[in-house]
Amino acid sequence: MPFNLLVLACLLYVAFLFAVAFVVEGRAARGRLGWLRSPLVYTLSLSIYCTAWTFYGAVGYAARSGLEFLTIYFGPTLVFIGWWWLLRKLVRIGRQHRVTSIADLISSRYGKSNALGVIVTVIMVVAATPYIALQLQSVVLAFGVFASAAPDGSRPLDPAQIAVWVAVGLAAFTILFGTRNLDAREQHHGIVTAIAVEAVVKLVALLAVGSFVVWGIAGGVGEVIQRINAADLSAWQVQPGRWTGLIFLSAAAVICLPRMFQVMVVENEDEGHLARASWAFPLYLLAMSLFIVPIAVVGLDRWPDGANPDMFVLTLPLAEGQGALAMLAFLGGFSSATSMVIVESIALATMISNHVMIPLWLRLRPGAAAGDDLRQVVLMARRLAIAAVLALGYGYYQVSGGSAALAAIGLIAFLGVAQVLPAMIGGIFWRGATRVGAMLGLVTGLVVWAYTSFLPSFGPGAALPAEVFTEGAFGLAWLRPHALFGTEAMDPMTHALFWSMALNCLAFCLGSLLTFPGPVERLQGAAFVNVFEGAVGPQRWARGQANPEDLLIMAQRILGEEAAQSLFQSAARAQGKEGFLPDPTPAFLDSLEARLSGSVGAATAHAMISQLVGRATVTVEDLMAVASESAQILEYSARLEAREAELSRTAGALREANEKLTQLSLQKDAFLSQISHELRTPMTSIRAFSEILTEGDLPPETVVRYGQIIHDEAKRLTRLLDDLLDLSVLENGAVQLTLGLASLQGMIDTALTAARATRPEREFLVIRDLPSETIYLKTDADRLTQVFINLISNARKYCDAPRPELRIAVRQRAGRVTVDFIDNGKGIPKDAQSLIFEKFARLTDANRAGGAGLGLAICREIMANLGGSVAYLPGQGGAAFRVTVPLRLETLAA
Amino acid sequence: MRRPRRPLFLARAPYRRRRLRDAARILPVLGLFLLLLPMLWAPDARMALTAGDVIYFFAVWLGLIVVAAAFAPGLSRGEGADEDED
Numbered sequence: 001m002p003f004n005l006l007v008l009a010c011l012l013y014v015a016f017l018f019a020v021a022f023v024v025e026g027r028a029a030r031g032r033l034g035w036l037r038s039p040l041v042y043t044l045s046l047s048i049y050c051t052a053w054t055f056y057g058a059v060g061y062a063a064r065s066g067l068e069f070l071t072i073y074f075g076p077t078l079v080f081i082g083w084w085w086l087l088r089k090l091v092r093i094g095r096q097h098r099v100t101s102i103a104d105l106i107s108s109r110y111g112k113s114n115a116l117g118v119i120v121t122v123i124m125v126v127a128a129t130p131y132i133a134l135q136l137q138s139v140v141l142a143f144g145v146f147a148s149a150a151p152d153g154s155r156p157l158d159p160a161q162i163a164v165w166v167a168v169g170l171a172a173f174t175i176l177f178g179t180r181n182l183d184a185r186e187q188h189h190g191i192v193t194a195i196a197v198e199a200v201v202k203l204v205a206l207l208a209v210g211s212f213v214v215w216g217i218a219g220g221v222g223e224v225i226q227r228i229n230a231a232d233l234s235a236w237q238v239q240p241g242r243w244t245g246l247i248f249l250s251a252a253a254v255i256c257l258p259r260m261f262q263v264m265v266v267e268n269e270d271e272g273h274l275a276r277a278s279w280a281f282p283l284y285l286l287a288m289s290l291f292i293v294p295i296a297v298v299g300l301d302r303w304p305d306g307a308n309p310d311m312f313v314l315t316l317p318l319a320e321g322q323g324a325l326a327m328l329a330f331l332g333g334f335s336s337a338t339s340m341v342i343v344e345s346i347a348l349a350t351m352i353s354n355h356v357m358i359p360l361w362l363r364l365r366p367g368a369a370a371g372d373d374l375r376q377v378v379l380m381a382r383r384l385a386i387a388a389v390l391a392l393g394y395g396y397y398q399v400s401g402g403s404a405a406l407a408a409i410g411l412i413a414f415l416g417v418a419q420v421l422p423a424m425i426g427g428i429f430w431r432g433a434t435r436v437g438a439m440l441g442l443v444t445g446l447v448v449w450a451y452t453s454f455l456p457s458f459g460p461g462a463a464l465p466a467e468v469f470t471e472g473a474f475g476l477a478w479l480r481p482h483a484l485f486g487t488e489a490m491d492p493m494t495h496a497l498f499w500s501m502a503l504n505c506l507a508f509c510l511g512s513l514l515t516f517p518g519p520v521e522r523l524q525g526a527a528f529v530n531v532f533e534g535a536v537g538p539q540r541w542a543r544g545q546a547n548p549e550d551l552l553i554m555a556q557r558i559l560g561e562e563a564a565q566s567l568f569q570s571a572a573r574a575q576g577k578e579g580f581l582p583d584p585t586p587a588f589l590d591s592l593e594a595r596l597s598g599s600v601g602a603a604t605a606h607a608m609i610s611q612l613v614g615r616a617t618v619t620v621e622d623l624m625a626v627a628s629e630s631a632q633i634l635e636y637s638a639r640l641e642a643r644e645a646e647l648s649r650t651a652g653a654l655r656e657a658n659e660k661l662t663q664l665s666l667q668k669d670a671f672l673s674q675i676s677h678e679l680r681t682p683m684t685s686i687r688a689f690s691e692i693l694t695e696g697d698l699p700p701e702t703v704v705r706y707g708q709i710i711h712d713e714a715k716r717l718t719r720l721l722d723d724l725l726d727l728s729v730l731e732n733g734a735v736q737l738t739l740g741l742a743s744l745q746g747m748i749d750t751a752l753t754a755a756r757a758t759r760p761e762r763e764f765l766v767i768r769d770l771p772s773e774t775i776y777l778k779t780d781a782d783r784l785t786q787v788f789i790n791l792i793s794n795a796r797k798y799c800d801a802p803r804p805e806l807r808i809a810v811r812q813r814a815g816r817v818t819v820d821f822i823d824n825g826k827g828i829p830k831d832a833q834s835l836i837f838e839k840f841a842r843l844t845d846a847n848r849a850g851g852a853g854l855g856l857a858i859c860r861e862i863m864a865n866l867g868g869s870v871a872y873l874p875g876q877g878g879a880a881f882r883v884t885v886p887l888r889l890e891t892l893a894a
Numbered sequence: 895m896r897r898p899r900r901p902l903f904l905a906r907a908p909y910r911r912r913r914l915r916d917a918a919r920i921l922p923v924l925g926l927f928l929l930l931l932p933m934l935w936a937p938d939a940r941m942a943l944t945a946g947d948v949i950y951f952f953a954v955w956l957g958l959i960v961v962a963a964a965f966a967p968g969l970s971r972g973e974g975a976d977e978d979e980d
Contacts, residue, residue, distance in 0.1 A: 067947060067948065067951060070951055073955075074925075074929050074955075077925065077955065077958060077959075078922045078925050078926055078929075079922070080962075081918075081921050081922055081925060081958055081959070081961075081962035082918070082919065082921060082922030082923075082925075083918075084915060084918040084919055084969060085919055085922070224945075225945040226945075228944065228945040228948065229944050229945050238932045238933050238935065240933040243930070243932075243933055244930060244933070247926070247929065247930075272970050274970075275966040275967070275969055275970035276966060276970075278962055278966050279959050279960075279962035279963035279966055280963075282955070282958070282959045282962065283959050283963075286952070286955050286956065286959065290952070293948050
């Protein structure tokens, strides 16, 4: 097939892609994307995972290492069907924090640290350069296949020239559609759609070649199975370490590759698309690899040795004379290469401009945030970065000479980007991950990767001297690049993977455990890890002194005049103001920063607003200072509150005491009036009768009777005064107790005898349990007996049963003795039970009782002095009193 | 600022939704298991690739995709309903 036709087809294809991207950009600008925002386009755009390495290299990989090529797809398959674990969170974080690249994600998570952004950018650029070179090489190789197949051989082909033109063409396309505008979110609808188209082209091409090989050359599925069984695919067997390692590596790469992150997270339109892609993308991968083995087997059959298996996809159709099919296959490979280079260079350019060029530029020209037209600066930085990335790739291709097998370079690049994995996974699942830890992990991983994998890939003697491979660096045998610490059992790939990831994770964890994160870091950490819990978004800006006009000017530089003005206008309207200048409230500054970070990255946006708010440093520290001030105020007011509570407690106690005093005073008044009444009654009768007696001329028996009355009344007065004196002594606690051992039985005997004087005419049945009364108490026997007498007398007085009974029950329990006096009368009514121990409390007619109503009050006071108590015992079938005394009264309770 | 206490028991629909999420989380583990299983195939007996190997891997792969496709609608539908509880 004519070579010129091939070039023409290529150009037509590229023109078609330009047209697609152009039309879509136009529709996007008018806001009419429609089905272009569907899960289908999202899934297809994810297919940039399949580069030319997949398209050509997988067949070569299968021809060299059997089914091992499948591991490259198993990793992504597992990650995607397990999207609920990781991808969902990643996409949510990406959308919520307007992440523009993987470097932005890491830098934003660890406190918007630009140093981290730079490190990640460096890793990504270093890892991507050989990968881009790989794509250029594949295109050159493919051209070479066609050129050598051309029968006339009319034109000698210069591979370098082709590579240059491919690189330039790709740079032009990327710059044209990748840096058209600075969107609030770093999204490129035109490019995404073009990539989706390319995904279809490469899938159709590979399926077409595969079908042709299976049904056209081999002659059916059964034939192919026979051929596979017959083929000697280089003694394939699963090597456990390498197999597992490669699955892990490809799983890590699908998350960390800059281009995958770009289409998966940054270009994501709708989180719901991820659910569809979770199975559709693995299905795409399956379709891509379905015919790899048949093509490899048939190719090996045809050219047992010599031919480059990487090019079987092209050479098989060509050899069979299927020019059109070969053309399709070529376009498929071309698509794979170009789509990868375009997205990769956009992703890398975003990182380079946001994390390296713009911060540098701002550093060199302080005050530039409000000065020059930053929009143009950022766009120019992007364009330069794209050109630089492609130049690097081309340079690498020239230096390496395009000799290495495709698969080897691909794996080395995978391993490079996988170094970001610990910092990323740790960052979104572990709040304890710190900036220092991430930095240590990344640098360690980068160094180990470079030493064990990247530099040796140039071959002995190229980047590393040959003796380093055999002797180790500095002559230390344990530092050999392929046998670190003497681990020689692994193949170089697994070895590099093992050591770089192990040391990376170790440094990351140790660094995180041993350091303390700054305030911004902790806020961001919480916001990232708890992204699904919502409402943890850090409040970043205090009400600053930023001039809204300056902010508007700066925003215009970055977002464009129209977008910035409408943003400010709507913010002003939300604040209830007319015009374009809202107050620089914290909420407004936050939203502005979020918008800006969508264009220039979180760290840069933060730094720019910091400049305008008037503080060169991050204001969260100030916020923290304010917070600690208010914490002090809080503490102070807490102390005040405590004091106030104490005061009110004291006031309460005072009020209580006052009430008690009032009550006591009332009681005293009542007592006085009561006592004067009690004294007055006998005094009145004494006076009356003595008056009668002084008048004389009375019959002698009357005189005797009156004299007897006066005597009785005087006795009553004396008894009353005795009782009062006794009571006052007892109440003051000034009573002298004469302690000694005494038999309880004896005391009760005495009391019963003494009480017989009260209403001696009544027959009283006393029921006692004598053995239980043989207790010796150490107490004041006279006083206790007085209590007993009082209680027994009361029973004799008030028990109204026709056959009165008194039961005395003694019980000893835990060092206390209880003596119950229970009669069979009708008892004391419930509402009166609390009154009977009060002074002058008499339930029945005073005359009948003949006492002053002080008896029980005295009993109570005596028992208190004896360390015991006397109480009314309800529910005993009659009046019942329980006296409780300690067995041994040791000290005076007073 | 702890999240509010979750109810101890759920109604039937949320219960099923949570189990579906559990299943979605287990699926990649199962997949990894099945894909690592060939490591235990007798290494000496099979020095060359056979069609059986190829068919095994593609069958497992397709099976995982089918199950994931069955899960996906339920997972994305349930999202947002009681999202903060996982």
